[in-house]
Amino acid sequence: MRLNLIIFGLLLLAGSNAFSNETEGGNPYGLTNNQTVQATLTMTGNVVHTPLELFPPNPEAEALHLGAINPGQTRIFATEPGYESENFRIGCGVKGTIGYNVHININMELEKDGVQIEPKWEISPKLMGGGYVIMPYTYPANSLEYNQTIGATKGLFVRSTILRLTALPGAPVGERLFKFTLKFEYHEI
Amino acid sequence: MKNLFISLALLVVFTAASFAEGTTNPYNVTSNAPVEATLTITGNVVAPPIVIAPNPQSIELGDVAPGEFVTFTNTKQKTFVITCAKGYGIKVTGSTNLVANKTSIEAQVAYRTTTEGTWSTAVAIPAATAAVVHIPGTATVTGYAEVLVNVSKFSAEPGAYVGTRTFTFTASAEYE
Numbered sequence: 064m065r066l067n068l069i070i071f072g073l074l075l076l077a078g079s080n081a082f083s084n085e086t087e088g089g090n091p092y093g094l095t096n097n098q099t100v101q102a103t104l105t106m107t108g109n110v111v112h113t114p115l116e117l118f119p120p121n122p123e124a125e126a127l128h129l130g131a132i133n134p135g136q137t138r139i140f141a142t143e144p145g146y147e148s149e150n151f152r153i154g155c156g157v158k159g160t161i162g163y164n165v166h167i168n169i170n171m172e173l174e175k176d177g178v179q180i181e182p183k184w185e186i187s188p189k190l191m192g193g194g195y196v197i198m199p200y201t202y203p204a205n206s207l208e209y210n211q212t213i214g215a216t217k218g219l220f221v222r223s224t225i226l227r228l229t230a231l232p233g234a235p236v237g238e239r240l241f242k243f244t245l246k247f248e249y250h251e252i
Numbered sequence: 253m254k255n256l257f258i259s260l261a262l263l264v265v266f267t268a269a270s271f272a273e274g275t276t277n278p279y280n281v282t283s284n285a286p287v288e289a290t291l292t293i294t295g296n297v298v299a300p301p302i303v304i305a306p307n308p309q310s311i312e313l314g315d316v317a318p319g320e321f322v323t324f325t326n327t328k329q330k331t332f333v334i335t336c337a338k339g340y341g342i343k344v345t346g347s348t349n350l351v352a353n354k355t356s357i358e359a360q361v362a363y364r365t366t367t368e369g370t371w372s373t374a375v376a377i378p379a380a381t382a383a384v385v386h387i388p389g390t391a392t393v394t395g396y397a398e399v400l401v402n403v404s405k406f407s408a409e410p411g412a413y414v415g416t417r418t419f420t421f422t423a424s425a426e427y428e
Contacts, residue, residue, distance in 0.1 A: 099426040102304040102332050104401050106348075106419040108313030110355060110408045161319030162410025212411070217319070 112160035115247050118190060118218060119155075127153045129225060134177070135232040140225055154222030156190050157247045159213045166250030167221060169207040172241045177234030179203075180241055181227040186211050190218025210250060221245060299337045302425050307332065313406045316355070321407035329402040334387075334425060336397070341389035344399055346423035347381040354412035357419050358405040364398050365391040371400060377421060384423065399423070 119125070129151065132138055140151040159165060173180055181202050185195040188211060198221075200207050211219050223243060309330045316322050336342055344363070350356055360374035361384045377384055387397050401421055 098299075098301060099424045100302045100304050101307075101422060101424045103308040104330055104332075104421040104423075105308065105310040106313055106328075106357060106359075106403055106421065107310065107416055108355065108357075108406045108419075109315045109416050110318060110412045110414050111315045112318055112414050160317060162412065163318065164411075215319075215410075 112163065112249075113158070115165070115249065116158040117155065117247075118158050118220075125153055125155070127151060127225065129180070129228050132178070132228055132230045134230045134234040134236075137227060137229040139227050151225040152222055153243075154220055155245050156218050156220035158190060158218040159247075159249070161213055161215065161217050164210055164212050164250050165219060166248050167207075167209045167211060168246040169209075169221070170244040170246075171205045171207070172243070173203050173205050175239045175241060176237070177231040178239045179227075179229045179231070180225055181229075182223040182243075183226050184209075185222050185224070187220045187222075188212060188214030190216040190220055192216065195220075195222070299340065299427060300335075302334060302336045302342065302427070304332050304334055304423075304425060311403060313357070313403060316406050316408045318354075318408045318412040319410040321405055323405050324403055326402065328404075329400055332399045332401070332423070334397040334399060336392060336395055336425075337427070338393050338395040339389050340392055341428045342387040342392060342397065342425055343383050343428040344385045344387070344423050344425045345381060346377055346384040346421060347379060348377050348421040349419055350377070350379045352417040352419055353415075354409040355417045356407050356409075357403055359401060359403045359419075359421065361385060361402070362400045363387050364400075365394055365396060367396075367398070374400075374402065377401070386428070399425075 129140075130138070140148055157165065167186070169184065171182065173182075184198040184200050184207060186198050186209060187193060187195045194214075198207060198209050213219050309332070311328050311330055313324075313328060314322065334342065334344075344361075346361065348357075348359065350359070359377045361377050362371040362374040363385045364371050365387065372385065375384060385399060391397075
């Protein structure tokens with residue numbers, strides 16, 4: 064009798080396990096109805112910029128003629144800011160990428176064979192259209208470093224106005240050629 | 253004589269045992285007692301898992317110059333196909349970084365429930381995690397839906413550094 068009860072109990076247990084397995088097998092997903100799944104979309108793009116390009120393309124062709132002067136004489140082309148003659152102004156710009164900072168390096172020849180010039184340097188964040196500010200420069204330093212961010216016209220412009228021309232006493236007669244060399248490069252602020 | 257007593261004793265024991273078994277009635281039945289049987293049949297309704305495919309996906313937006321932008325007319329888009337339980341509503345929650353290092357994108361999302369169906373009105377993908385589409389249960393009788401992600405604009409601010417930017421749209425779908 065007791066043995067029968069034990070055997071019956073074992074069968075019951077086995078049966079319940081069998082039912083349990085069957086139930087799991089009938090629900091292969093094992094889900095609740097608020098399970099979430101995720102998807103991912105990656106979007107990539109590149110920021111590219113244009114290299115700096117001189118404007119006008121060949122500034123060496125530009126020349127400024129200061130006229131004649133006698134030894135021991137000084138010619139003043141401007142006395143007040145804003146009244147400088149455009150006849151004694153020369154400039155060079157670069158086309159570049161808007162918002163980028165450009166480092167400007169200027170090397171100047173300020174004296175040649177007893178003749179001296181005094182320039183004033185200005186810069187605009189525009190390629191054309193003004194908005195010039197005077198670059199901090201103390202004459203007679205023959206080099207100038209400056210940083211400028213390129214503005215909305217995708218370029219900047221640097222110009223020099225010759226304020227004064229001086230021929231020292233005894234300066235030999237003849238033509239003088241003064242060169243300004245401007246170097247532009249992108250530069251991190 | 254001794255054997256006789258032993259025989260009588262055994263007889264008494266067996267007889268008693270026999271009576272003892274005879275008095276046990278393990279079935280306790282009467283001749284017309286009814287018996288009943290019960291069979292319980294059970295089944296489960298299960299929601300199959302939502303499947304989004306293909307996943308993951310990517311879009312190449314191309315180049316843009318600082319201070320410039322490029323626009324796209326249905327050329328930079330991907331579709332996620334959702335399979336789900338029929339008749340269930342689905343909520344798709346998504347977010348993306350719309351800005352990355354001085355660049356930005358504009359993107360929208362829409363859905364439809366058949367391959368040739370009409371797209372829902374596109375909504376802008378928000379930067380913060382929020383529901384981007386609610387696909388109603390009545391519309392998912394097919395157990396199928398498509399979610400379209402469209403990028404319409406890629407912009408770079410002035411001064412944005414050269415390089416690759418990555419925008420990641422992450423969406424999660426769940427029954428609702």
